Amino acid sequence: MSALRRKFGDDYQVVTTSSSGSGLQPQGPGQGPQQQLVPKKKRQRFVDKNGRCNVQHGNLGSETSRYLSDLFTTLVDLKWRWNLFIFILTYTVAWLFMASMWWVIAYTRGDLNKAHVGNYTPCVANVYNFPSAFLFFIETEATIGYGYRYITDKCPEGIILFLFQSILGSIVDAFLIGCMFIKMSQPKKRAETLMFSEHAVISMRDGKLTLMFRVGNLRNSHMVSAQIRCKLLKSRQTPEGEFLPLDQLELDVGFSTGADQLFLVSPLTICHVIDAKSPFYDLSQRSMQSEQFEIVVILEGIVETTGMTCQARTSYTEDEVLWGHRFFPVISLEEGFFKVDYSQFHATFEVPTPPYSVKEQEEMLLMSSPLIAPAITNSKERHNSVECLDGLDDMTTKLPSKLQKITGREDFPKKLLRMSSTTSEKAYSLGDLPMKLQRISSVPGNSEEKLVSKTTKMLSDPMSQSVADLPPKLQKMAGGAARMEGNLPAKLRKMNSDRFT
Numbered sequence: 395m396s397a398l399r400r401k402f403g404d405d406y407q408v409v410t411t412s413s414s415g416s417g418l419q420p421q422g423p424g425q426g427p428q429q430q431l432v433p434k435k436k437r438q439r440f441v442d443k444n445g446r447c448n449v450q451h452g453n454l455g456s457e458t459s460r461y462l463s464d465l466f467t468t469l470v471d472l473k474w475r476w477n478l479f480i481f482i483l484t485y486t487v488a489w490l491f492m493a494s495m496w497w498v499i500a501y502t503r504g505d506l507n508k509a510h511v512g513n514y515t516p517c518v519a520n521v522y523n524f525p526s527a528f529l530f531f532i533e534t535e536a537t538i539g540y541g542y543r544y545i546t547d548k549c550p551e552g553i554i555l556f557l558f559q560s561i562l563g564s565i566v567d568a569f570l571i572g573c574m575f576i577k578m579s580q581p582k583k584r585a586e587t588l589m590f591s592e593h594a595v596i597s598m599r600d601g602k603l604t605l606m607f608r609v610g611n612l613r614n615s616h617m618v619s620a621q622i623r624c625k626l627l628k629s630r631q632t633p634e635g636e637f638l639p640l641d642q643l644e645l646d647v648g649f650s651t652g653a654d655q656l657f658l659v660s661p662l663t664i665c666h667v668i669d670a671k672s673p674f675y676d677l678s679q680r681s682m683q684s685e686q687f688e689i690v691v692i693l694e695g696i697v698e699t700t701g702m703t704c705q706a707r708t709s710y711t712e713d714e715v716l717w718g719h720r721f722f723p724v725i726s727l728e729e730g731f732f733k734v735d736y737s738q739f740h741a742t743f744e745v746p747t748p749p750y751s752v753k754e755q756e757e758m759l760l761m762s763s764p765l766i767a768p769a770i771t772n773s774k775e776r777h778n779s780v781e782c783l784d785g786l787d788d789m790t791t792k793l794p795s796k797l798q799k800i801t802g803r804e805d806f807p808k809k810l811l812r813m814s815s816t817t818s819e820k821a822y823s824l825g826d827l828p829m830k831l832q833r834i835s836s837v838p839g840n841s842e843e844k845l846v847s848k849t850t851k852m853l854s855d856p857m858s859q860s861v862a863d864l865p866p867k868l869q870k871m872a873g874g875a876a877r878m879e880g881n882l883p884a885k886l887r888k889m890n891s892d893r894f895t
Contacts, residue, residue: 495555584697591609594716605666621694624666645689
């Protein structure tokens, strides 16, 4: 198979077919599959590698008249063969028309028959026929002036035609020569000396998965204010069901940091960092085999020698993006200058690159991190504490008003739960500390048993102090309330006991 690929190139792939050529048949013993080379189906591109856009406008109808309203731009946009044809045709028709006008004047005045009469003054001297009239027009239009043919003062119509010829000739010259000059001075050919790498690569750079491609300038003259932009063309369907065949998405190549402004003296590697804001956030090495997209690269700048704006374009399809590759360096330091080796401009080599997308890498990092579980547990504990407090509030409102007064401090259960949740949060927070701090926190003087006993003491002391601070009459009522609780029905005692547990 490798020999076949070396012979026919990478544009062909090997497929297996049956020996009969129609349908698939089981292979018999000792019979191998028959291999046949078929060309791969070419990917339809929106922009070719040379920058030409594969778009044709059809069914314009009456809108074609808009091209005539901007005739100058229409002529400039035509191909060279049509420009030359229109140029030659326009001058030929104009010359024949004006020569015919001079011949008509000579014919109506009778100059063709009386040209050889000695005392006769014709309109144009020495014009005997149509060729002589044509030569007179060419001499006048080109301002050659051989002196043999000339206009006399006895022909006012010839003077008027001469003025019309001068004005019409100036208009035709300005229009056609201007079109040819603009077309010749267009900076499209300047884009031929701006190079793009044949492939784009995806690999790690500065710890981030990055899409990269390379640009270069073959001329010594610089591109002033060079700027680069990237568009991702990909078909998608909206949540409303609308299908967008060529949806354009912007690829950030340094717009926020100014990296898209290029000093294009030597080849540069353009980078697009793949992050959560990138359209390639879900792209992995496996999914790229089934994806269909096209990356359009647009490089704009001002030609230093002419001052005209130049634009160079190219594109990369999913088959031209290499996963896990990096470009070869092309710049080397010589004696007194830097040398650029353009033979390695398109060359790449493989580098270790994770085959997962950025989204998958973040999810795996999230699952493997040991600091995530305590945070999740703490949030659950806080949620449960709030639910317990709400449940106790509902139970308190269901008790009679007399029992609510007997129970005394209504914020006791809430305070107890808050302090217990604080204790659990402290216990879980120990897992977030480094090992050295965890050893310090595990000293017997800082044990959890001491914290729990201290918490219980804090909960019991305020209750005893609050009763001791009451007046004697109220202390007797509080003591009577305790005795009254023993006389309550079993159901009320159970509700009261559940409230404090």
